Amino acid sequence: MIKKFVFSIIILLLSGSFVFAEGEDYRSTRKIMSIQAPVISDFENTALVGQWILGETSPNCDKDITAVKAAPGGPWGLAVPDEGKKTCLGIKSGFKTRGYNYAEILPPVFRSDDYPGLKNLFNTIIPNPLNERFIPMPGKVQSVDVWVAGRNFRYNLEIWLKDYNGFVYALEMGKINFQGWRNLSRQMPEYIPQEEKYLPKEKPLKFLKFIVRSDPDERADKIYMYFDHMKVITDVYIERFDGDDIKDTW
Numbered sequence: 001m002i003k004k005f006v007f008s009i010i011i012l013l014l015s016g017s018f019v020f021a022e023g024e025d026y027r028s029t030r031k032i033m034s035i036q037a038p039v040i041s042d043f044e045n046t047a048l049v050g051q052w053i054l055g056e057t058s059p060n061c062d063k064d065i066t067a068v069k070a071a072p073g074g075p076w077g078l079a080v081p082d083e084g085k086k087t088c089l090g091i092k093s094g095f096k097t098r099g100y101n102y103a104e105i106l107p108p109v110f111r112s113d114d115y116p117g118l119k120n121l122f123n124t125i126i127p128n129p130l131n132e133r134f135i136p137m138p139g140k141v142q143s144v145d146v147w148v149a150g151r152n153f154r155y156n157l158e159i160w161l162k163d164y165n166g167f168v169y170a171l172e173m174g175k176i177n178f179q180g181w182r183n184l185s186r187q188m189p190e191y192i193p194q195e196e197k198y199l200p201k202e203k204p205l206k207f208l209k210f211i212v213r214s215d216p217d218e219r220a221d222k223i224y225m226y227f228d229h230m231k232v233i234t235d236v237y238i239e240r241f242d243g244d245d246i247k248d249t250w
Helices: 002-029
Strands: 039-041 053-057 067-072 087-093 102-106 135-137 140-149 155-162 168-175 181-187 205-214 223-235
Touching: 039 135, 053 087, 087 102, 140 155, 140 168, 168 181, 205 223
Parallel strands: none
Antiparallel strands: 039 223, 053 102, 067 087, 087 223, 102 205, 135 205, 140 181, 140 223, 155 168, 155 205
């Protein structure tokens, strides 16, 4: 009887130790996060939408019919009266022959004042001394998505991003051969760096462009497609510490 009692006590002690150790491990790896879903571009500023351009294309692109403009409309799911959803990004292009055709759609030259909704989400001002075309993506991005009306053309959509080291990544968003609006989303791969150990740790990604690529036997003469409400799911938590008010800019 005594042996059974002692054996039971030992089992309880071992079980308690295991729970305690596991609990400590959980607490030590827990991370504070602040998840938000900022809109990178809602395409409502028609003057800004007018600064999107067509970049490189297949050599057989018909430049005479190509146009990029603010088009009326948007997904029904975003038609909230208080937000005044009125416009989207419209693309018209075409090619003289079928084949592996492609076209780049580039954002405006970045100026922070053009994106007032993003300003407060960055720890530092995003410089652009070379007047490059990009949109910065705040925080540590978990995923990116955009609404697309593909007009049932058999094209594949890619987004291209640049990290703080200058490396560029092409991420496939999927086929756009559907009739109405559809939200295409992509998780951010872990191999794309978004921070480093030195301060400031946060190293925002930059959205560089959309690229659309056709199936080789798809219609070539004239195509239409529309983009709207591009946003990210991102962790914008900034760790505060004694000395974070010192700016390393001198």
